[in-house]
Amino acid sequence: MEFFNNIEKIKYEGPKTDNIFAFHHYNPEEVVLGKPMKEHLKFAVAYWHTFNQDGSDPFGKATNIRNWNTKDLMETAKNKVDAAFEFFEKLGVEYFCFHDMDVAPFGNNLEEFFNNLDAITDYMKEKMDKTGIKLLWNTADRHSNPIYVNGAASSPNVDVYAISAAQVKKGIDISKKLGGKNFVFWGGREGYECFLNTDIKFEEENIARLYKMAVAYTKKINHKLTFLIEPKPKEPMAHQYDFDAATTLAFLQRYDLMEDFKLNIEANHAMLAGHTFEHELNIARNYNALGSIDANQGDSLLGWDTDEFPTNIYDTTLVMIEILKNGGLHDGGINFDAKVRRSSFEQEDLFLAHIAGMDTYARGLKAAARIIESGYLDNLKKDRYSSYENEVGKKLLNGETNLEDLTEYALSVKEVKNKSSHIEYVKSKLNDLIY
Known part of the structure; x- marks a missing residue:
């Protein structure tokens, strides 16, 4: 089944085209500072927002029209794989990212979840082998399951800690199967809701223990990985331990983890921490710890994680200056951790949103190159x-x-x-x- 049968492969047509389903500025083969644009801009599609997000918000029900959903959860999961790889190929994006809960239903218990993951990721691997599309990074969703109400590796319940660790192990196994280069730790609920009943030192030490076990396991199975930590100051917890780049780097230094970890910096999270995106990238770069980025933008008038597609050329220019000064993102990339607006509910809006983000980063890249070449x-x-x-x-x-x-x-x-x-x-x- 073709899920986007009204969309042809997106091509570069230049800034004067009236075709909304074409790149106006992103020309993958155009050489900028000695490299094709596609090598500077290793774009990735975020599985969760693109294929799972339904347009609902705290004030309203779902609005998004999606033709891959069925009443059978595993059938839907397989449909999403088909839709995803059709989308990647038509958009011309070579990478994707996912959480484990994005791609397979949990089922009734952890064993069933792992079996579901095996079935779906086996199917993913078939698609990857056929298309050449690669996994930028994957991660374990250790926040949405109700058992993680008090955290995952920071949980006061050792049973929850163990399940969290099992998900991480499974995620590393999946990364090896799919040839992943990075694995992300996003502490969705690694923080505290109430300071009065929290032992911060105990919880941070437990998180460090998990990270060290993860590093040891990759060596045991001979799977070379860069671990990425994604800072975020708040939401859903009142205070999250990976508050910003500087706080996260202090944690990595304290627990002797700098050799195996870098940072995955997100624009919207930087804003929530009271920083600019380029500030966070610069701090990470100064410590040789800039690994990858989540490309989105927030709304300064709203105090939460809005995850909008990036359309601000000024911002992307300053971001690309930092990336170019870093010598690129190496094994990392530019992941669109962004969702269409609730009113952009048609399936074709997924293409329009990604085109907008890719064009904006292309313009940012070219402007950054001009600024660097000028020496200003x-x-x-x-x-x-x-x-x-x-x-x-x-x-x-x-x-x-x-x-x-x-x-x-x-x-x-x-x-x-x-x-x-x-x-x-x-x-x-x-x-x-x-x-």
């Missing part, structure tokens, strides 16, 4: 910190000075002359380079 931002920063190129500054940076020497120098300074940052001009110049 690099020169701006070099000039701002130029005082450290004098004798005192060089000694400081080389670790060749002390408080006594700096005090002697400070007493010799007769007048401090700071430079204006010209912030307004800088932002205006950035607009010129982008647009």
Whole structure:
């Protein structure tokens, strides 16, 4: 069965086309900074939002029209695999991501769930072998099952902890079967609802124990993986332990996990933490820990995770500067962890939304390349910190000075002359380079 029979393969037609089912800016073979655009932009489709999300919200029932749903859960799961790979091929996306609960029904118990996962992922592998489409990353959904009401690896109940660990093991096994390069830990409920009854140190130590067991298991089965942690400050818990990039990196350093873990940074989560997306990417990059990104955007007027498709060129430009400065995302990619708006309920809107996101990132990539090639931002920063190129500054940076020497120098300074940052001009110049 063809699920998108009214959609042809999406092609690049340029910015002047009137065809809404065409790329206006994303040209996969166009060379930017020495590489085809498709190598810079390793796009992935998020299975959960694209094939599971139904358009419901806390104030209304489902609106989305989807032709793969049936009354039989396993039949529906198989239909979704067929629909997904048809979608990937027509969109021209080479990667996808999923949670275990996205692709197979849980059934009556953990054993039945694992059997369902085996059946569906075997079918996925057939599709992957046939199409060449690859798994960017998978993860274990350790938040939606009611048993995880008080967390998963942070749960006060050891039975829940064990089931959580079993899902992680199964997820790693599936990753090996499907040739995955990354495995994500998103602590959906790894945090606290009430500070008064929570032992934070105990819970964080238990989370670290699970992560170390996961690393040990990949070595045991000889499956090379990069583990990714996805920071989020709140929602659904009042406070989540992976609050932001800096907090997560502190955790990884404390528990000696930096060698095997990097970060999967999401735009909307950065906003909820009070940061910009580019800030979080830069912090991760500074620690050589930028692994992958979830490409979406939030609404600053709304205080929750709206997961909108990215359409802001200014934002994607700054993001792509960080990715290019990182030398790319290596084994990671750009996963559209985004859902169509509730009013975009037709099945074809899935294509329109992804086209919009891919075109926006393509424009961001080209603008970022122009900015990097111009040297404007690099020169701006070099000039701002130029005082450290004098004798005192060089000694400081080389670790060749002390408080006594700096005090002697400070007493010799007769007048401090700071430079204006010209912030307004800088932002205006950035607009010129982008647009």
